[in-house]
Amino acid sequence: MSKSGFDIKATMREAQALVKAGKLAEAIASASRVIQRFPLHEEAHLLLAKIYFHLDQDENAIEHLQKAFSISHKTVIDSKAYYTILNRFVSRKSYALLEQASRWLVNLRPKDGIAWDYLSIACLEQQKYEDAHEAALRASKILPNNPHVLNNLACALTSLERCSESLEVLKRTVELAPEMATAYNNLGNAHRFLGNYEEAIESFSRAIQLAPEMAYLYNNLGLTYRSLDRCQSAIEVYHQALQIQPDLYQVYPNLIEAYRHGGQIQQAIDCSRSALQLTDQIPEIWAAYGDALRDGGYLDAAIEAYIQAVSFRKDDHSSFNRKVYTNILFCLNYHPDLSAEVIFNAYREFDQRFAVQLRDRWLPFDNEKVPGRRLRVGYVCQSFYNQVCKYFLIPLLEKHDRTQVEIFAYAQIPFEDEVTEHYKKIVDHWIPIRGMTDDQAVAQIRADKIDILIDVSGHTNSNRLMIFAQKPAPVSLHWLEYGYTTGLSAVDYFMTDSPSVTGDCDHLFSEKIWRLDGPAYVYRPDIRLAILNESPASQTGIVTFGSLSRTTRINHRVVRIWAAILDAMPNSRLVINSGDFKDPLVQEEMAGRFMRYGIERSRLDIGFSSPSWEVLKRIDIGLDCFPHNSGTTLLETLYMGIPFVTLQDRPPVGRIGSSVLMGMGRPEWIATSEEEYAQKAIILAHDIEGLVHMRKTMRQEMEASMLMNEDAFARSVEKAYRQMWQIYCEKGSA
Template structure:
């Protein structure tokens, strides 16, 4: 790519031999002077209400000013007057997309392409709508065609292609696109942010620190970054206040202002007096009712809810992978509803129709979430929990964020747009129904027959140079030892081996565990590890639960942000607070001391095995009882028209 073209107006108006007023209007359209286009078009329409050029120009001007609700009837009327105009179908698709009606917009783009199959803008718009519906693999061909048919470099489509590849974990392809885009535009902070995300996913740490500094400079300490806030949770050096800035920017960028600023009539009405029914209606909205970390730790929460107190709904917005965990979850809810193919508006309407009292979103700004439905205020009380360790960034999305005293201490409440609600112990539930079988042999697990085994079964984006500096120093000091990781995708495995080499550690001491189908088998093999190492600034979450349930102690570094305090919360709730450290040096010293003192490590393992029977982390009846008390407090506060921290 040699450079970027100037971004074209979102819609076009065709030139034809016209009267002076129409020609003047066309000149304003070509100059992209939206307010003047609007004024000129309205003057023409005052005398000729069905003037086709003026109608199209007025729609163009309203779209350009982001006045999409006003534009909708104008664009529809223009299309009725010219049903075979591909631009008119595209314009309607643009308006519907802006109003979060992506499923309807797709039909408009499809019709436009039937009339004019090789229009690059419409192909790009079609791909964007599919992406907003989380159909990234389906979106990729449309972006590729848009790039192919566009004269010159279609930078906007390339950016969208790269984002879709990244969201579908095609990390190497995404990195190639973002790297080229960054080479050609060193001022684009959103591109740099996504390049950093792709780099972390593929464990490519070349220039990582320099690029993080550049991103900080370009965005004035993250004040102007509009990238998905989930990605910055793993960026080293980003504080909680900066995470809030990114979340607030992304919420405002992703959801129409007309939705975020609309009066909240649903909440204002509320219920007066006693409940008209005996049980609270609690609903959990998630894309992860499947083989996924969230899906795997939720079953007992649903199964143990007190049906005398609550009626439980599960709204699934993700794929059905036909797994055992999917079957178990769908059977556990009183009502399990598949909303995967529903639009944002249909999702919100279904929640309202079911008269849900408290809607709990389990995705937040993770890849498959549907927070836009919460922006429409689908329930009187809305909660964000579990899948996304951060603030949603706008008070319209969630009233409460469910955490605990460690991950979301009250002194950090200024970093959240939500009111904090604390579970008394760790905010993460566990599935304690899985019995641990005998571990396989070390040889069968791919481990050396002798030596100390460190483990960290985390996603590759949680690793970074400082983490590996510490871990490799630990391996060097620990003598005969190895580091056992889950096998990353793409080319990340080779890069991690090179990182060992650079740090003077034999890459053969890095062992990758292949995926196993049965969760019980994975938990059983974890028992072979001697000590788990928690990454930072994004800690182990469900992976931390796994190692502790398997009886493996974990060393953690207490961070300053929600995702960086989860390891400490897990250890506190499991009765192993002495394994929480406050600096990398203390982390190293503690881990090394445990390697060198087998009796101390054995005592910790024995205590953890004993604690599994009664510690707060694995007391799921107690966990669910506390959760229901928090929900009842939220509901009672709502009835009183109040909202205060639940602690």
Template sequence: MPAPGDEIQALANEAMQAALREAEVGQLQQADALYRAVLELQPGHPGAHFGLGSIELQAGRLLGSLPHFASALQGDPGEERYWLTYIDALMQARQFATARELIGLGRRHGLQGPAADAFEQQLATTGAPDTQEIDAAAALFAQGQDEAAGNAARALVERFPQHAFGWKLLGAVLYKNRLLAPAIEAMQKSVRYAPDDAETLSNLGLALKQAGVLAEAKTVLEQSIALRPRSSHAHNNLAATLQEMGRLAEAHASANTALALDPDNVDAWNTLAVVLGNLGRSCEAVAAYRRVLARSPNDTDAHGNMLFCMTHMESVTPDTLFDEHRRFGQRLEARLETRRAWDNTPEPRRRLRVGFVSGDLRNHAIANFVEPVFKRLAMQPGLALHAYYNYPLHDDVTARLRGTMAQWRDVAALDDDALDALVRADGIDILIDLSGHTGHNRLPVFARKPAPVQASWIGYPGTTGLAAMDYYLADRHVLPPGQFDHLFTEKLVHLPVAWAFEPAATAPDLAAPPALANGYLTFGSFNRISKISRNVASVWGKLLRSLPDARLVVAGMPVAGGGDEQLQAWLQEEGIDPGRLRFHPRAGMREYLALHNQVDICLDTFPYSGGTTTLHALYMGVPTLTLEGATMAGRQSRCLLAHYGLMEFIASDAEDFVSKGVAASRDLAALAQVRSALRGSYPLWTADGVDRIAASLDNALRLMWERWCAGLPAAAFEAPAAPGDA
């Protein structure tokens, strides 16, 4: 008869074999129970402890595995895999000192082999820097010593590659220096080694937002806020991300939360201003920008954003708007040195090096305007085109535009000093701004005047306010000669047509005006919601009241509220039944254009009229009813309609707007004729029209250059459409 000890041993062995079988097939719960049964029979059983440690590790409970691995090793120090597994787990848990002690103890017990050698080598470069070293490196960054801080960070990650701080500091330095991709990589490594660091998560979320990875940025920022709910900066970064995603109502709430936590957070005031501007609450947005500038008077981005917002305000007169822009230029140029001498050879007929500065040479509205012109200018023997692209990401449009350039420079990572030096080194003769006071502009570089001749074109409907900007390239229909010169610091160059336009290749076929089948007129609005003010809604309401059967389609609404409720409420106040309104969220280009087939006439906004939206509508055969404004922003649609002779859709005031809308509704045959004719003959996209635009721009550039070569100051002039034209 077996002794009691032999029976226990047999039961333990049987349970151990069963546990191993269950673990092998993934039945971890059953294996766990069997391992624990073994330990009840034989406390300290090394195999059972090792099995339980392995189960804890597979379940993601790293710290729970360590006591079991320690017990397994204590029970059988001759088993090599117990040493190696325990060392590996300690390193994963970042308990490097204990791991070092353990591998030293293992060596004394005869632990050898390539696996042990690899752990020892890895441990030689892991661990944690001491507190004094961390504080010293952080102080360098806080003091603005970026180069020294970067060197300290790189030294830390080389010596301690699995410690979060070095990667965190390196990410911050790289982000500050506009090196977005490597900054994100460094921050992600920091998060890997310190997943509960709310500050690093917030920084990573902001960097991902800048890179356009919005969904991931939102997730990371929500993780940061869950760890530190009272972080004003994390809430602000989330607000900025939500704003980019078009979730304006949520962005507004997050920005307000950030300011409730820290009323002095300048970045949060800036974000709130952007959100308010996009919600069409321009007066409130300008007030928020003024708070930013009161604390950061040299924040040119905030100042430029404020000016852009003011172009949407009916209460701001053209003269006041100009004065505000000029004040921006004076403030900027007062703290910078504007160059007065260049090395460019003053030869009037030589090949010109023409630079274009923009962050919009990608899938952006500006690309629709410049691409057809760039293609033609690139073939001109007298021009060499240079691009200075101020955005960190490339897409298919970027690749196409790059093919039109003699030289392409990615400059988003360059500060103003470096970009200024680069333009001068490239010997650019004429430098052209394509942004004005819109995002990703480099106006502070233009204020330094790195090129002898500078001009602004397309990107912004108004003056830059800079004395260093010599010319503004304008369409004679939008800024007739002599009528608007006083509203620009630049001299106006009047082109017969200032813009070309590349229609979407995915545009659907045209349909007949829907009124022919419906028996009533359908108006549409495709402008961004920030352009639709209470007064715009009032005028639209008067038109809809004059045509009781008419409907209104409004597209491009924010994806998560923040626009349609407000507009619907305003129109209800005007007596318009909600049943006459249809709202559509933002959509892809083909779907967006297809909505035009449900519309007879588009309704414009004011005082900031449509540009790209008006052109898309014209390509779909839909005219836009506009109210002619007193600023360039208010005259864009007027210009585009005039090029086709559609003067009957250009109103002089609100009463005329309603009258012209009613008159158009009574002549459906004329609407049908316009619809069928526009696509095939509009001068901004026909081959002959684009050739003429490119030729006039080429002539304008040459005339600007000839004046400089002759030592003459910039002066307004009208550029001929072709050599020899009057």
């Protein structure tokens, strides 16, 4: 009994009994009577917090919870009482409220490791990864042997792309808690991000053994299979995830991607549409839908889907928005009806949205400004493995004069193979950066005192352009892959040749144009399967035109001209062959475009087979695409003794064919209009003897050309690097 005859204990028992009976309003009244007389009664405030939480009155719940914490006079707080409230926030996914409550709690009790852990969870779920890491680190210092705390610390590190550090934390976590499925899941994620795919599969499989009911584990395993290009295995485990949890919508973008990379383009499109019927509020599904439409050749629809994807996140600086915007740029590059000026404006917008903000990180350089000294040259590339870049990059790296340049390879590779091992042998320094954040990679490049830094990837997937946006080296440039401007005002030069970018096109690039003395690249083919054969036309009397290009290049303009060529040459056929045409539905859709111009289906050989050399044996004349020309396949075509016709269009992607033919010394196959393009193809088709002769002699002609003069190309590139460096030494900037 307390003052004024008020019995606190009896009133509290009454309030608790009313809670058990479900009479919450009466319980609130009873507990409130206690507080009216005794405002510092901790138990009453805790009870009111619980009641208000059940009534979804979260603000009131937090208010009473915090009052209870503040007035507690106990040496050891009743942790169960207030952790229960925080757990309910977790179960209800009320992460903003969880952050509010836990942040207040750690300010009151900074040595409470569990409170810091709750704060890390709240920040993780809201993608506030820096805050999550700070909170988890504080928790781990207080509770160094708590596996749940360590697990959350590892999650934060992985989210910050500090995967090597995350891996070490997780190894300790699974030692402490070998039956903890979430720890094995996070271990798998860290291994996957670092490219340790077999270890990732082992970790995810262990997690599934421990918790087969957790659908997201199957999703993460599928992502690993996809990284290994085991698309069918990925599709199977994604479906397992959806069987367990049909509303796990995050699986759909991954399933769409697996269908797409597995060559099932129409299935990917259909899956996207089904997913969007379930929910149209997930940006990743819209982005995956855009990818599928793009690979199907539906560029306008793809751009619309990408715009939907970026509309959800107001933060234009987000990495997701940046990646989607890169895909928009990709589609614009291939668009048949847009001007070069319109497309370039989109690149400038990319710079303003995502790169210019990093200018405050530009720092002075202490590289020694001696024009003639040996240069430290760095190549940032994601293609240091068995990928088409090897035909151009390996001969340059091998032929570099090591008395003039010291080579650093900054490798952003998804995995290593035998070609990777060769790259490691032909460079002076091998630095993997896949596990580094942009800031860490910039710090590494600066520590290496790189003089000239080359971006080889452009706006391809998994590029590291934001490294270049921080200007980590005195001179920077883009070369080789992707083929167009980076759009970044931070990059100094675009290294190319005169046929690719004529003198009237410099305004279409953010970089200064640097034209090499000869071609923009040198080509070293894989000759193991490139066995020459007789011209098919000489055997059958039927001229076979062909292209080994992707769907995005074969637009309505290309189809119209190709159909006109076939119509003018009744005794001819057309081969279209690339990985985009694995899907029979995509094959028939493309055939339908030609059939609308009156071309019989029997004259069209559309599909996919590998290697490319075997396909080229069936072709007499190559047909280049426009306004975005083909790439490596043009060089392969010439190497097999096959002429090709190209249309000079938008620089530089519409002049790849012109660059190749000028390097070969065959400008007569370059057209400047669609009509001239068709005429040149038809003229070649009427000269069967000429086709037979070229089949036998063109390889030797190509080998003698500048396209395959590796030493000359390496000297041309080194001369460019030296002159760029001299400009920097004299002016302090490009």
